[in-house]
Amino acid sequence: MSEVKSRPKWGRLAVVPEAAAHLVCAEGVGLDAVAEAFGDHDAAQAAATVLLAGPTTAAQAGLTGTRVLSHPSRATAFTAFHAHLDRAKMGTAIYLAGSESFLNAASAIAEAHGVVREALQGEHRGARTRRVQCVHCKGIMEAVAVSPIVCSHCGVHLMVRDHYSRRLGAFMGVVVDAEAPGVLPQALRL
Amino acid sequence: MRALQYTVRVSEAEAVTPRVRRLRLVAADGTALPPVSAGAHTVVSIDTGERVIRNAYSLTAPSLSGGAYEIAVLRTPESRGGSAFIHERLREGDSLTLSAPANFFPVNRRARHHVLVAGGIGITPIAAMAEEIFRLGASFELHYAVRSAHDGAFCRELAARFGGRLHLYCGERQERLQVQAVLPNQPLGTHLYVCGPERMIEAVLADARAAGWPNANLHAERFVAPAGGEPFSLFLRRSQRSVTVGADESVLEAIERIGVEAPHLCRGGACGECITAVSHADGTLDHRDHFLSAAERDAGEHVMICVSRLKGRELVLDL
């Protein structure tokens, strides 16, 4: 797939040394990335809050100096993420780690709270599934692995376009067979 | 591209302090001047009789209905003659030429809270921003450092308008603006704006970065008045013209003096519009702009002719 101009580029998490506080939102194996980044930084660990979606993993052993708050699902972790962002102060560094669809959704939340892009880090761990919005019915699909797919809301066959909205935290899904109904290209993994 | 020009008349001129003169400017043809956004500036052409000096001034206090503009001019000892002329010779009723306002120091309208910091005459764009944010009903605080109560051109007006949102620091009374004390408890999504002496700007920005503020949340009026220097020779390769850049004029002003058109906009080294290729420099380029990166300065291939100069004998430009 060609480079998507609007698609966020995720890298490796690195502790921001001058940050007064660190707010982390991670899902599943994303916690490994957090442990690797914060492992050797005792001071940063002490100033960090980690919101974890899903059960804790072995990686938590590397984060003994940190408060890791475990939430039962992505949705509940995001409720907490909203609340922490609401009361966070300037000088707080924000970190995300998890699957691509998790990063899509979490970064849209941070953006809505006025976090500028340079203050937001993300590391991709786990599934390469993406969040996709059907442009026709506006329904969001949380974890799309292949294209084309059937829209789970309206049933239209969608191709995932190389176009990403940070506000929505989603790629655009557009009907694939509009000009040749029923003729579908072979599904490819994203 | 040249900015649109307005001919204006000085409708009021008032000494706000011994060193600051405030001018109210109305369109000479009686029409309303367009409204402006806070942080905008205009370039004023001052015809001293001997020559034309063009200085950029921030527009104070935006008026939603538009109509008139106000600028406040500090008398500077290192003046090239512009501020001295405005203080000594300009009278109510006199005409001036203005460029259409442009804004390189805009308010970030998505901010959750605004921290405004001004030192001395740097209050002019900052006061305009405070007024605009106040009218929008958004959250802000204003920190203003002055040398003496006497010097604070706008202290009384600001205090009356903004009450407890104004924090005044008077050097004479040993009050120091400690920006480190202001930074820690600002909500995520706050933007900080600073205008004042260069040293103050650098200190505020350094403190904010050290406190973990991202650059995107920090804004400074990076405006520099074209200051003078030693004269040098200038040759324009394409138009095959030579001119000597005088001690108290800019390269751009020297070029305009001999009638050659060069693209420009802000005249303050901020916008990048006047970037010009250097064909040859017999001497060292004296970069004074805020546009070129350190690497571009070192490369020496381009120069911003509105503020930068040459220390040396001759500069050859691709103009």
Added chain:
Amino acid sequence: MFLDLERPTDAFFRTETFRDDYSFANSEAAIRRFPFPFDRDAYMYAVNIEQHMPGPAKSATEFPIDIDEHYVAEMIDREKVLAEDPLRCQSLPHMITAEWDLLELLMTAMARDYPAWFSLTCDGDRWHWINRPLGLDQRFTFGDTATLPFGPMEYITRQCQGDFCLLDQRQDNLWMDAGLVTTQADWSLDFDLGMNFIEWHGPVPLAHEMGVFERALKFLLNLQLGRPIRRLNWTMTVNPRLDTSPENYHRWGIDRTTVTPENVGDKVHLRVELQALWRLPRSNAIVFSIRCYLIKMREVVSVPKWARRLHRVLRDLPEELADYKGLTNYRATTVDWLSRHDDGAPTSPGFTPD
């Protein structure tokens, strides 16, 4: 409904549709003034920006805002689109000052250049707007949203041809943070809302590699008050449908398969966008207007120079661009049909008919 659809209006304005029976057509005069976008026999993506200065009398650029014979019909079509999908008009909260700037720009220009149709009287912030073709008479307080039936941007752009986007300027970029978009060539305001200049141009092929958007952005960041600019863009549309949105592509996409050698002349349309950008005074935002003009192939070939030129441009268009513009399904049929109107004679430079 905002507009009274049964109301009789000035005979200058055509009664026509951009959907269902597609009765849209151009008069002889409208063909003459069509903003034909090719000044040579080939096309490549370019910034092609010029000052938005008044053009020749009766041309599409005679006035900064062009109101033509399709005005009333287009406004009725816009109202239908908005009734079905309110997401076509959106504005993030920080754009309200820019909305008022836009209302002032459009009302001032329309009343000044078309005094027979529009009038604006201002007494301080008490404004009185009359739109005769649409039968509207509105007194309101400038700056007070509660005195208008819609937000200021929506109010005035329901009465002005062309799509309008408001771009906030911050962090050395432009952000598409508001707009009313119902006559778009396959892009979605709802999806692109909040994107910056480089992001919303993401899907355009070839141009990124040429650095076109970086240069255009740098230029636009310095766009000056009172110095608007414009450029032309183009694509093709099957049937005179103004609302070719991605939202409804699953409904109109099939139209692209209905072109036959017999119906090319009436079914295939050249779609030209006159894009203009102004700096706005109070907000320091930029308004980006995208005015869509449609012309049938049969109408194009009534101008011999345009017939020859469009044939050559379409025939030689790089495959990637043809794909991006959605022409693949009917390009060959259209080029064939146009070739019958191209005798191979040389064409003169410039846009205008000989």
